[in-house]
Ligand SMILES: [Fe+2]
């Protein structure tokens with residue numbers, strides 16, 4: 001076991017939410033299909049992705065000896081399961097608008113369950129190595145989500161364009177909690193003995209996959225959307241990203257260079273923790289904490 005690497009000791013705890021998505025229009029972000037569906041890709045990926053993150057941290061619990069790390073894990077699990085559930089509600093809303101992804105999402109979820117059951121049943125020391133790989137993947141993905149989240153919060157938080165208010169609150173709440181808990185998976189990975197090479201080797205394919213898969217998935221949503229035409233345009237993405245209407249994929253991928261530093265820690269990411277906490281203090285439709293704050 002290595003020492004806890006936590007730089008920012010901040011109590012992570014799940015919050016209760018009360019978003020009303022019933023009146024969100026199909027193109028809830030400035031009436032623009034590509035920008036809206038760029039964000040909607042998150043709705044498709046987060047539920048299963050975040051349950052995978054939780055699998056990796058839950059699987060790590062037998063190797064965690066530090067009570068502070070265990071507390072951070074509990075808070076992380078609670079936040080991510082709430083994110084997964086809320087984004088599943090967004091997927092239902094997309095379905096109501098005629099955009100149906102139920103079959104591929106069921107397959108994606110079944111794959112996660114099978115993978116997790118397989119890892120959990122491995123004998124030691126194989127199990128520990130597989131859990132480290134899952135943790136490395138989670139830490140890498142959390143770096144990317146924290147990077148995207150930081151920009152969403154700092155790029156004026158959609159205050160000057162026409163955005164459905166409840167979808168806006170939902171994405172900003174999620175972004176703020178991603179910044180709040182961005183250190184947890186990374187710290188757990190190091191706490192259970194993860195090293196630099198595995199961390200970096202896991203990040204590179206994940207970063208590349210995001211850069212390729214995000215535009216393809218956005219195009220696929222546009223194809224299934226009865227109210228949209230066309231395919232992903234990089235020129236449009238960059239224009240919208242420059243205005244702060246959507247996060248910038250190239251900028252998030254550029255932030256991967258920070259992850260390659262040997263002394264990297266998620267607390268050093270550009271997104272401001274103070275800004276995230278300030279938002280969460282008075283976030284609309286966020287109605288307190290679930291359970292006791294540890
Ligand atoms: Fe999340």
Ligand SMILES: [Fe+2]
Pocket residue numbers: 080142145178181
């Ligand atoms: Fe997260």
